[in-house]
Amino acid sequence: MGSEAITLALNGNRSNLVVICAEDKTVRLKDLKPGDSALYHLEGHFFKLTKGKTGELIADTLNISVKQVNITATDGVDITAPDVSISGNLTIGGNCEAAGRVIGQEGGTFKGIESETHRHKENGRDNLSDGPQ
Incomplete structure (x- = not known):
């Protein structure tokens, strides 16, 4: 079918038209509820504002480039991903709680004790153990 457009004739002059909205019905989001708003792309990714103060962003990649990001989530933040870097x-x-292993390439300090150099008395005797191996 092609795209549809809404035009505005500047100063009422039809030879001076400006397109203020253009869209293709074949890629328009379906099943929007009354009051929903959406910004969408012909490739299928979109941003939708829905009832209940909910925003939904669907895309393959989201790139954000700013000086500072502040997130306030009074109920929590959930990230579901195979890896987070x-x-x-x-x-x-x-x-900080980990269900799996905690792996460090350069050791760590826990309550002032260095994991790489920590030594202790062996079996209650006065001689000190070697450091971690």
Whole structure:
């Protein structure tokens, strides 16, 4: 069918038309509820605002390039992904729990004790153990 457009004649002059909206019905989002708003692309990715103050973004890739990102989520944040990578430092203000192993390439410090150099008395005797292996 092709695209449809809404035009505006500047100063009422039909020889001076401006397209203010263009769309293709074949890629328009279906099943939007009354009050929903959406921005969509012909390749199928979209951003939708729905009832209940919900936003939905569907795409293959989301690139965000800003100086600072602040997220406030009063009920929690869930990330479902096979891998999550962070390229810089990570500061956690609360507890950290891991269901799997914690692996560090350069050791770690726990309550002031260095995991790479920690030694202790062997079996209650005065001689000290070797450091971790």
